[in-house]
Amino acid sequence: MLGLESLLQVGNVTLKNRIVMPPMVTDLAAEDGTVTSELISHYEKRAAGGVGLVIIEASIINPEGRITPNQIGIYDGKFVRGLSQLSGVIRHHGAAVMVQLHHAGPKAVGVKSVVSASSVPVIETIPGEMSQALIEKTIEEFVAGAFTAKKAGFQGVELHGAHFYLLNSFLSPLTNKRNDSFGDALENRVRIVKDIILGIKEYCGSEFLVGVRLNGEEPPGGLQPKDTATIAVQLEKSGADLFHISGYNIRLAHGSSTVYLSDFTSSPQKITDKAVFLGPAEIIKSKVKTPVIGVGKLGDYETANTAVSANKVDLVAVGRPLIADASWANKVLGKHDDPIHECTYCNGCRRKRANNKPVSCIVHKYRD
Numbered sequence: 001m002l003g004l005e006s007l008l009q010v011g012n013v014t015l016k017n018r019i020v021m022p023p024m025v026t027d028l029a030a031e032d033g034t035v036t037s038e039l040i041s042h043y044e045k046r047a048a049g050g051v052g053l054v055i056i057e058a059s060i061i062n063p064e065g066r067i068t069p070n071q072i073g074i075y076d077g078k079f080v081r082g083l084s085q086l087s088g089v090i091r092h093h094g095a096a097v098m099v100q101l102h103h104a105g106p107k108a109v110g111v112k113s114v115v116s117a118s119s120v121p122v123i124e125t126i127p128g129e130m131s132q133a134l135i136e137k138t139i140e141e142f143v144a145g146a147f148t149a150k151k152a153g154f155q156g157v158e159l160h161g162a163h164f165y166l167l168n169s170f171l172s173p174l175t176n177k178r179n180d181s182f183g184d185a186l187e188n189r190v191r192i193v194k195d196i197i198l199g200i201k202e203y204c205g206s207e208f209l210v211g212v213r214l215n216g217e218e219p220p221g222g223l224q225p226k227d228t229a230t231i232a233v234q235l236e237k238s239g240a241d242l243f244h245i246s247g248y249n250i251r252l253a254h255g256s257s258t259v260y261l262s263d264f265t266s267s268p269q270k271i272t273d274k275a276v277f278l279g280p281a282e283i284i285k286s287k288v289k290t291p292v293i294g295v296g297k298l299g300d301y302e303t304a305n306t307a308v309s310a311n312k313v314d315l316v317a318v319g320r321p322l323i324a325d326a327s328w329a330n331k332v333l334g335k336h337d338d339p340i341h342e343c344t345y346c347n348g349c350r351r352k353r354a355n356n357k358p359v360s361c362i363v364h365k366y367r368d
């Protein structure tokens with residue numbers, strides 16, 4: 001029976017196992033977005049710790065899409081050198097490596113103008129609606145970011161289409177109120193992501209992997225699993241190689257006329273909650289041939305292995321547990337005898353990040 005230790009072929013890349021390090025912003029890049037030695041060391045430990053695929057944290061395709069001052073930049077040739085060192089150390093340990101391409105859209109912080117598909121806030125800031133010219137320019141910036149990633153030795157990119165950042169603001173009917181060719185019908189809402197995939201495949205070649213992170217399920221009025229499945233089917237036709245099904249919970253109050261959405265990780269989750277987004281991921285996987293990554297509270301061997309062996313998903317991403325213990329993968333695969341530093345899902349790592357402090361594990365004192 002297939003389990004966490006089985007190989008998986010994604011395009012022309014062979015993954016040595018089914019464990020993925022999902023993108024997690026570390027705030028370890030320099031203020032100008034270049035890769036630092038601390039950032040390299042953070043990822044090297046986790047690649048050496050046995051994961052099959054590392055997806056580097058949200059990296060900005062334009063500084064106007066940032067969420068933190070210390071976010072990795074991927075919008076200029078000056079970043080290639082540091083990014084090449086980063087991809088090199090990860091591949092040296094036998095892990096495959098992709099990088100998440102990001103524009104924060106309505107959630108951008110510290111930028112001149114906050115933009116989105118429509119003028120619908122998802123945090124307190126009211127974004128401006130993007131013009132078609134700006135949309136076309138942004139599509140080119142995503143493609144250019146992928147080209148930079150390819151030059152820097154990455155095997156692919158993941159488009160951040162989840163968590164109500166820019167691309168999600170187009171996909172979701174909650175935030176896309178446009179009535180032009182980028183809005184209204186699902187075929188139009190998905191157009192920006194399709195065009196980015198087609199552009200990347202044209203400029204980087206069909207073998208360069210393109211993954212897409214999507215919300216499996218959104219609050220009422222937003223994408224439901226069947227809608228995300230329809231989106232995935234369309235993106236698969238455009239050449240997507242991998243889907244990564246995340247999710248979103250409402251945590252803040254509804255204002256009188258505005259729904260504010262906050263990140264699912266902003267409140268501590270009970271350690272007993274498990275596989276929180278796996279249901280939608282399984283529905284989406286049943287509609288596509290493209291491999292699907294599940295994520296969200298999968299950080300124990302039994303839950304993660306069953307997700308793969310029961311064919312609910314092809315790969316499992318383990319986020320916070322990999323911050324708590326860089327060797328989590330080797331330990332669950334029986335290649336390392338020490339006990340696992342168990343993640344308590346306290347979200348201390350997340351709070352550090354939210355305050356623009358380098359990510360750390362306050363329970364197991366990683367980096368503290």
Ligand SMILES: Cc1cc2nc3c(=O)[nH]c(=O)nc-3n(C[C@H](O)[C@H](O)[C@H](O)COP(=O)(O)O)c2cc1C
Pocket residue numbers: 022023024025026057058100160162163213246265295296297298299317318319320321349350353359
């Ligand atoms: C510190 C931190 C930073 C994160 N940064 C990103 C990011 O850059 N891009 C993204 O798509 N998700 C990000 N996430 C969400 C994770 O990728 C993952 O989906 C989430 O932690 C749930 O998985 P887990 O339960 O295994 O931790 C972040 C999460 C944490 C804790």
